[in-house]
Amino acid sequence: MARRHKNVLPGFSLTLGYTLLYLSLIVLIPLAAIFVKSAELSPAEFWKIVSAPRVVASYKVSFGLSLAAAAINSVFGLMLAWSLVRYSFPGKKLVDALVDLPFALPTAVAGIALTALYAGNGWLGKFLETPGPFIGDTLSSLWLLFGGEADSAERLAESCAETLAGFGLKVAYTPLGILVALIFIGLPFVVRTVQPILEDLDMELEEAAASLGARRWQTFRHVLLPILLPALLTGFALAFARAVGEYGSVIFIAGNIPLVSEITPLMIITKLEQYDYVGATAVAAVMLMLSFVLLLAVNILQAWSSRRFRRGRG
Amino acid sequence: MRVLSLSVSLFLLLALPARAELTLLNVSYDVSRELYKDINPAFAAEWQAKKGASITINQSHGGSSKQALSVAAGLEADVVTMNQSPDIDVLVERGALVAADWKRRFPHESAPYTTVSVFLVRKGNPKGIKDWADLARPGVSVIVPNPKTSGNGRYTYLAAWGQALRKHGNDAAEARKFVAALFRNVPVLDGGGRGATTTFTQRDIGDALVTFENEAALIADELGSDRFEVVYPALTIEAAAPVAVVDKVVDKRGTREAATAYLDFLFSPTGQRIIARHRFRPRYPAVQKQFAARFPAVATFTVENTLGGWAAVQKTHFADGGIYDQIVEHR
Numbered sequence: 001m002a003r004r005h006k007n008v009l010p011g012f013s014l015t016l017g018y019t020l021l022y023l024s025l026i027v028l029i030p031l032a033a034i035f036v037k038s039a040e041l042s043p044a045e046f047w048k049i050v051s052a053p054r055v056v057a058s059y060k061v062s063f064g065l066s067l068a069a070a071a072i073n074s075v076f077g078l079m080l081a082w083s084l085v086r087y088s089f090p091g092k093k094l095v096d097a098l099v100d101l102p103f104a105l106p107t108a109v110a111g112i113a114l115t116a117l118y119a120g121n122g123w124l125g126k127f128l129e130t131p132g133p134f135i136g137d138t139l140s141s142l143w144l145l146f147g148g149e150a151d152s153a154e155r156l157a158e159s160c161a162e163t164l165a166g167f168g169l170k171v172a173y174t175p176l177g178i179l180v181a182l183i184f185i186g187l188p189f190v191v192r193t194v195q196p197i198l199e200d201l202d203m204e205l206e207e208a209a210a211s212l213g214a215r216r217w218q219t220f221r222h223v224l225l226p227i228l229l230p231a232l233l234t235g236f237a238l239a240f241a242r243a244v245g246e247y248g249s250v251i252f253i254a255g256n257i258p259l260v261s262e263i264t265p266l267m268i269i270t271k272l273e274q275y276d277y278v279g280a281t282a283v284a285a286v287m288l289m290l291s292f293v294l295l296l297a298v299n300i301l302q303a304w305s306s307r308r309f310r311r312g313r314g
Numbered sequence: 315m316r317v318l319s320l321s322v323s324l325f326l327l328l329a330l331p332a333r334a335e336l337t338l339l340n341v342s343y344d345v346s347r348e349l350y351k352d353i354n355p356a357f358a359a360e361w362q363a364k365k366g367a368s369i370t371i372n373q374s375h376g377g378s379s380k381q382a383l384s385v386a387a388g389l390e391a392d393v394v395t396m397n398q399s400p401d402i403d404v405l406v407e408r409g410a411l412v413a414a415d416w417k418r419r420f421p422h423e424s425a426p427y428t429t430v431s432v433f434l435v436r437k438g439n440p441k442g443i444k445d446w447a448d449l450a451r452p453g454v455s456v457i458v459p460n461p462k463t464s465g466n467g468r469y470t471y472l473a474a475w476g477q478a479l480r481k482h483g484n485d486a487a488e489a490r491k492f493v494a495a496l497f498r499n500v501p502v503l504d505g506g507g508r509g510a511t512t513t514f515t516q517r518d519i520g521d522a523l524v525t526f527e528n529e530a531a532l533i534a535d536e537l538g539s540d541r542f543e544v545v546y547p548a549l550t551i552e553a554a555a556p557v558a559v560v561d562k563v564v565d566k567r568g569t570r571e572a573a574t575a576y577l578d579f580l581f582s583p584t585g586q587r588i589i590a591r592h593r594f595r596p597r598y599p600a601v602q603k604q605f606a607a608r609f610p611a612v613a614t615f616t617v618e619n620t621l622g623g624w625a626a627v628q629k630t631h632f633a634d635g636g637i638y639d640q641i642v643e644h645r
Binding site: 049052053054112115116119120121122172173251252255256257258259266269270271272273274275276279 | 377379380383404460462463501502503504505509512516517518519628632633634635639642643
């Protein structure tokens with residue numbers, strides 16, 4: 001009897017059994033199949049496939065850019081969530097709904113739209129790749145506006161275009177384009193995980209900190225950040241995981257140049273196209289293990305940060 | 315009672331058409347979508363006239379190799395219509411879905427039409443691109459789909475390789491040098507043929523797009539011939555689109571007669587005319603003559619007669635660590 005009531009909540013064994021069964025069916029068995037299939041290879045063959053120079057380059061692209069995109073989203077997603085929770089402005093509901101759009105949009109559509117925008121002839125790509133003429137034209141029209149002569153305005157525009165000729169930023173068909181796509185698809189995760197925590201956060205906390213003489217930065221660093229960090233880390237982990245597995249949108253904007261802008265999912269698809277199931281699962285297995293290690297690290301960091309926060313409070 | 319009768323009638327509604335009507339599933343590659351949209355009603359009308367029964371043909375389109383994998387994995391296709399023979403050979407190897415002698419079941423090695431790799435250049439041909447050698451010149455930018463993920467890209471690569479072989483008296487080292495120089499000029503490797511078309515036409519990237527004749531003609535038709543020109547190189551590759559009945563599936567479903575008639579229709583004068591209208595090169599001489607203006611004569615070679623067949627090509631060029639990998643890894 002005593003043992004039975006060890007746990008206050010009833011149904012522990014039932015829910016645990018259900019959890020294990022469900023996780024096994026949905027997650028573990030399909031993932032195990034990958035490892036079983038890749039076990040058809042000898043360790044030497046496995047190593048040769050997963051350490052080929054192109055594959056290794058693709059890990060760097062995929063994991064490096066996914067981490068960067070998640071980090072960028074953590075900073076700007078937090079700002080977005082902050083302004084959505086703390087301020088009221090016209091069209092706030094609309095902006096709030098916009099945040100979820102990257103979730104709903106088919107990724108191929110996102111990829112094509114971003115490529116159209118950032119390609120050398122796109123709205124944004126035009127200015128980014130050749131900023132000279134744009135800046136020159138703006139300056140010369142300003143010059144005209146303030147009473148300058150047409151002749152010198154023209155010369156100004158020309159010299160501006162000339163000096164800036166070497167300074168272009170290519171986005172589409174470079175790793176930078178991949179980063180843009182990954183930031184796009186990862187944005188909702190950070191906003192949506194941080195938002196509820198911010199909503200629960202009393203503004204009195206900040207006011208109290210301010211009345212005790214804390215500067216704004218100190219309030220953020222010592223009062224807000226410890227509370228937000230666990231949620232922020234969750235958002236970071238989700239955005240990262242989503243970015244690592246992303247294929248549809250990236251493939252259109254990447255350019256897919258070997259050793260430069262090939263992502264790991266493309267290497268897997270490439271192998272499947274050659275009917276090389278085993279090679280594909282080998283690369284997939286490495287990808288899974290790397291992702292698992294990184295996500296585990298984030299989770300440990302999160303547990304540590306929330307423990308520290310609680311201790312600090314109590 | 316009402317619920318019961320409702321569900322019974324619903325069941326009948328669902329079950330009846332499946333029993334009464336004969337259906338075929340044609341699993342095909344990406345750019346044949348428009349072609350079969352026209353072929354299917356024409357065949358159904360002929361079948362109706364001959365047999366007095368209606369028939370419905372369902373279509374599935376996607377990347378050629380991906381489609382073949384789906385059929386191998388259990389997608390119940392009665393017929394497969396692909397753009398390269400390895401994608402049917404794989405169905406012989408995996409589960410013996412197709413008989414090994416599929417190439418002898420229909421005329422012309424079971425390929426009702428062919429197409430050739432050509433160049434599309436910008437109006438006026440500002441870079442003066444006339445032949446393969448011009449694509450490898452420094453300062454020329456060429457759009458090619460990724461040979462690793464696209465049949466179109468594989469044909470482009472093999473076209474460049476094969477014509478260089480012929481030019482240099484079968485010297486593989488020279489061919490390799492040429493193809494390497496060409497791929498140094500490729501700024502974007504799109505996943506498929508249509509992606510490459512978009513990059514060239516919508517993003518204005520590249521001086522030339524290497525693609526199939528039918529795709530190039532379609533671009534000129536749809537986007538206006540005032541923006542692009544088609545250039546025929548002196549020598550290029552001929553790509554035959556093979557078809558096959560999926561024996562295991564038709565025997566199970568009892569659709570062999572209809573499936574065979576459907577593929578036969580592709581080789582009939584009516585079928586061949588529809589094919590020619592879609593800018594694929596027909597086989598039937600009378601139809602060839604009728605549409606001669608659309609298909610300029612061009613010297614061609616095939617994977618089988620010049621490059622030693624698909625199995626050899628796959629192994630030496632496209633397998634991991636093959637010549638293609640070596641070329642692009644040391645650009």
